[in-house]
Amino acid sequence: MRASFDARGDVVVVTGGGAGIGAALAGAVADAGGTAVVLDIEPRGPDQAAQARAGVDLVRVDVSDRPAVHAAIDDVVRRHGTVTGLVAGAAVQPRTRVIDMAEEEWHRVRAVNLDGVVWACQAVLPTMVAARHGSIVLFSSGLAHAGRAEAAAYAASKGAMVPFAKSLAAEVADHRVRVNVLFPGVIDTDQFRRANSGPEREHWAGSTGIGAPEDVVGSLLFLLSDAATMTGSTLSRDRAFAASPHPSEGAP
Numbered sequence: 001m002r003a004s005f006d007a008r009g010d011v012v013v014v015t016g017g018g019a020g021i022g023a024a025l026a027g028a029v030a031d032a033g034g035t036a037v038v039l040d041i042e043p044r045g046p047d048q049a050a051q052a053r054a055g056v057d058l059v060r061v062d063v064s065d066r067p068a069v070h071a072a073i074d075d076v077v078r079r080h081g082t083v084t085g086l087v088a089g090a091a092v093q094p095r096t097r098v099i100d101m102a103e104e105e106w107h108r109v110r111a112v113n114l115d116g117v118v119w120a121c122q123a124v125l126p127t128m129v130a131a132r133h134g135s136i137v138l139f140s141s142g143l144a145h146a147g148r149a150e151a152a153a154y155a156a157s158k159g160a161m162v163p164f165a166k167s168l169a170a171e172v173a174d175h176r177v178r179v180n181v182l183f184p185g186v187i188d189t190d191q192f193r194r195a196n197s198g199p200e201r202e203h204w205a206g207s208t209g210i211g212a213p214e215d216v217v218g219s220l221l222f223l224l225s226d227a228a229t230m231t232g233s234t235l236s237r238d239r240a241f242a243a244s245p246h247p248s249e250g251a252p
Contacts, residue, residue, distance in 0.1 A: 004032075007033050011081075014036055014038050014087045015063050016088075016090030018041075019040075020089075021216045025087060027053075059072050064116050085137070094154070109153035143155040169232030182223060219235055
C-alpha cells in the first residue's frame, strides 16, 4: 500500500526547520502543495534543504523568546490566513556532566526544548481552535526513557513532552485540534553528529541503526494529516528503516 499526501491549503509551522528532520519535512510539505513556514534561529541551516523555494518561508526566530514566537506566528496568520499544523522540532543537545553543568546551560536547554514548545503551541492554538482544525506534533526521544551520561538536561526536557502533549490534547480535543508526540529514533543530523563521538556513533549504528531525516517525514505527514484520527498519542520509530528501499533491494 502506497501513501500520498495532499497539503494544498495547509500552512505548517516547523520550528527548528533550518536543518535535519524539520528541513526535510518543510520540503515535503511544499512538494505536497502546502506552505511550510520554518522558524529557526538559523533558518538557512547546514543541510540546505529548507532554502528559499516555492512553498517554504524562512523566518529567523529564537524559540525561547515568547514575544518573538507569538509575533512570528501572528505574521504567518496575517500573510497566509491560517495555521493548520505545527511541528515543534527546535532543540539543543549539549553534552555535559551534571556536576559540571553551568546554570546558564541548564536554563538554555529548558528554554529551547521545553519553553519553546509551549510558546509555539500557545501561538498557533487560537487560530486552530477558531477553525476547529489543526494538528500539533512534538518530538520526544528514547533518552527520555533510558537516560544517558552527559545528556541529563536534554533527556529531562524530552521527558516532559509526553505528559505535556497528553494534557494539552485533553484541553483542545473538543475543538478538534490534535496533539501527538513522535519518537523519531536515531537520525543522522548535524546535531546528532555533534553530540555523538565515533564510538557512540558506532554503537547506534550497530544497535538501533541510524536513519536519515527523510525517513521520518512519512510519519510526520501522517500525524499532520486527517488520517491520523488520534490525539494524546505517541508514535515511536525505535529502529532505523529507510523511507525508500536501497537499489540493491529492488522495488517492492
